[in-house]
Amino acid sequence: MGDHFRVENLSISFGGLKAVDGVSFDVEPNTIFSIIGPNGSGKTTIFNLICGIYHPHSGRIILEGRNIVGLKPDRIARLGIARTFQNIELFGNATVMDNIMLGRHIHMKTGVFSGAFMWWRGSRAAQEEIVHREEVEKIIDFLDLQSVRDQFVSSLPYGKRKLVELGRALALKPKVLLLDEPSAGMNTEEKEDLSIWIKDIREDYKVTILLIEHDMNMIMGISDRVICLNYGRKIAEGLPQEVQKHPEVIEAYLGEEDIFRHA
Amino acid sequence: MDMKRDYYEDVQLFESNVVLFWTVVLLVFLFTLPLYVPSYRFSLFNLVLVHVILAVGLNILVGNTGQISLGHAGFFAIGAYGTTLLMTKLGLPFVLALPLAAFISSAFGFILGLPALRLEGPYLSIATLGFGLTVTHIIGHWDFFGGRTGLQVPPLDLGGGFILKTDVQKYYLILIITIFLVLSARNLLKTRVGRAFVAIRDSDIAAEVIGVNLLIYKTLSFAVSAFYAGIAGGLFGFVLGFFNPEPFNLILSIVFLVMIVVGGLGAIAGSIMGATLITILQYSLLKNIKEVPYVGPFMVDISSRWFTVIGLENLNSIVLGLIMIAIVIFEPLGIYGIWLRIKKYWRTWPF
Numbered sequence A: 001m002g003d004h005f006r007v008e009n010l011s012i013s014f015g016g017l018k019a020v021d022g023v024s025f026d027v028e029p030n031t032i033f034s035i036i037g038p039n040g041s042g043k044t045t046i047f048n049l050i051c052g053i054y055h056p057h058s059g060r061i062i063l064e065g066r067n068i069v070g071l072k073p074d075r076i077a078r079l080g081i082a083r084t085f086q087n088i089e090l091f092g093n094a095t096v097m098d099n100i101m102l103g104r105h106i107h108m109k110t111g112v113f114s115g116a117f118m119w120w121r122g123s124r125a126a127q128e129e130i131v132h133r134e135e136v137e138k139i140i141d142f143l144d145l146q147s148v149r150d151q152f153v154s155s156l157p158y159g160k161r162k163l164v165e166l167g168r169a170l171a172l173k174p175k176v177l178l179l180d181e182p183s184a185g186m187n188t189e190e191k192e193d194l195s196i197w198i199k200d201i202r203e204d205y206k207v208t209i210l211l212i213e214h215d216m217n218m219i220m221g222i223s224d225r226v227i228c229l230n231y232g233r234k235i236a237e238g239l240p241q242e243v244q245k246h247p248e249v250i251e252a253y254l255g256e257e258d259i260f261r262h263a
Numbered sequence B: 001m002d003m004k005r006d007y008y009e010d011v012q013l014f015e016s017n018v019v020l021f022w023t024v025v026l027l028v029f030l031f032t033l034p035l036y037v038p039s040y041r042f043s044l045f046n047l048v049l050v051h052v053i054l055a056v057g058l059n060i061l062v063g064n065t066g067q068i069s070l071g072h073a074g075f076f077a078i079g080a081y082g083t084t085l086l087m088t089k090l091g092l093p094f095v096l097a098l099p100l101a102a103f104i105s106s107a108f109g110f111i112l113g114l115p116a117l118r119l120e121g122p123y124l125s126i127a128t129l130g131f132g133l134t135v136t137h138i139i140g141h142w143d144f145f146g147g148r149t150g151l152q153v154p155p156l157d158l159g160g161g162f163i164l165k166t167d168v169q170k171y172y173l174i175l176i177i178t179i180f181l182v183l184s185a186r187n188l189l190k191t192r193v194g195r196a197f198v199a200i201r202d203s204d205i206a207a208e209v210i211g212v213n214l215l216i217y218k219t220l221s222f223a224v225s226a227f228y229a230g231i232a233g234g235l236f237g238f239v240l241g242f243f244n245p246e247p248f249n250l251i252l253s254i255v256f257l258v259m260i261v262v263g264g265l266g267a268i269a270g271s272i273m274g275a276t277l278i279t280i281l282q283y284s285l286l287k288n289i290k291e292v293p294y295v296g297p298f299m300v301d302i303s304s305r306w307f308t309v310i311g312l313e314n315l316n317s318i319v320l321g322l323i324m325i326a327i328v329i330f331e332p333l334g335i336y337g338i339w340l341r342i343k344k345y346w347r348t349w350p351f
């Protein structure tokens, strides 16, 4: 078993409902690892467990050999896990620039006093701002957000906001990046762009990506490995093609829209 | 896109030469104000400046961090009593007593901020309300704090016997402190800590997930805000010359909130405009209106006849209330929002 990132026997229930039930998986460094499954099968809950928003009733989450269960979300972020949310969680009344700058928070040092004393270019706070704004500008260029750089996030269309959230997560320079349905609400063309970006991110940022997706084209196109959940349990794991053909997976999706049609 | 963007431009004090120009104009105006305005007005102006300091601090907490405080009169009182007592009882010079009192206020802010991690909305309001009431209660009942009779403020000695006596002299001191604190707040909000405050306001779950420690930054926001209130309170003592627990009540805490809501939440310019307008309205305009023949007595009469149970005239509260309601309905961004719209209008004028 690899020590890069793995989840062991993870379980949590809400009331009587077992939202995640004994799930284990192991992710190789610098790969794209996808989680699929019908609505309500526990995918988002797994992300919430990984980043410390929920605490599991049992199980372990290992990042680089260390169990991170029980740590608070801000500690986990510092250890190198960043995420996006299924229902976008941005800072609506801040600009695109400021949102992504917030992704640099853990890499910056300016405090109350050094911040308040940003009187001239040479001040510590100003120097730090310059360095990190340069960094953020690269992300803005990469995600093609230059045209909305100084706009308030709340005024942006849905697709752009998804990208800002991705940018903010990238700004953390995480070791593991969790993307929760990043292509939701995008048209085919935007989805193709996104697929390319995700592959580029894996290369350029040397990051491990956990991806929750509904779009099977995207899953088939970019995943190195896939697991499928149903009612909180892992019912299949393997290469994309293997999981796609798995009888239990096909059964789980019966009644759902025909998402395998294009694959 | 230009290849080499200068990122200092994003955060520098004066975003453009236009801003620099108007800032200089404003500063020259403020520093030469005693040339155009009779000196008896400066007691009011000093009060305006004190309220500007407080409002800027309160807005960091309420407008930028999204926390509420119904207890800022408490911090204001700690600043006033702290500064005066540190000078009279411990013999500290003013230049030490003022910041020290503000840091004491700030420490109380930090402690009050601790429950903010668990309490939200109405519950936090009650906690801060309780704090404000407790402070007023304590200073009103301990002889050490002068009790009901109050405290005489010592001479404002800047050191070496350089004593500020007149309102105009005090005006210059308070003006310089105000400018310094307003610009510091602006710097703070432009940098890492200020952004973390805004993150907490807009989505505390996302703030945590990007690594913002909620406990640290919520308490920090309270502490910063209380520091500003402490400085404002310390200076307030010298504006009055003599004070007792009476003014530091719940109504004052609410008037402070009115200032930033009317001025514009989350905007420094809004704090300045709101504090200025409300102070002048409360301490000058409304008093004068009452003295206008016919109209004044008529309005006072209406208010005491129809708008109160105990028959006391309460024109002030009615006007403040009406302004609040109008702001909430017509321009949630406050005067600052109106100002932004005017600016936008002129930028695109005459097209």
Ligand SMILES: Nc1ncnc2c1ncn2[C@@H]1O[C@H](COP(=O)(O)OP(=O)(O)O)[C@@H](O)[C@H]1O
Pocket: A014, A017, A019, A037, A038, A039, A040, A041, A042, A043, A044, A045, A046
């Ligand atoms: N905080 C919560 N309280 C109660 N039930 C929850 C909570 N979070 C998730 N659930 C339940 O857990 C199950 C899995 O949800 P989720 O992980 O969001 O599914 P998915 O992302 O796969 O669509 C659902 O039945 C959902 O209602």
Ligand SMILES: [Mg+2]
Pocket: A043, A044, A045, A086
């Ligand atoms: Mg989900």
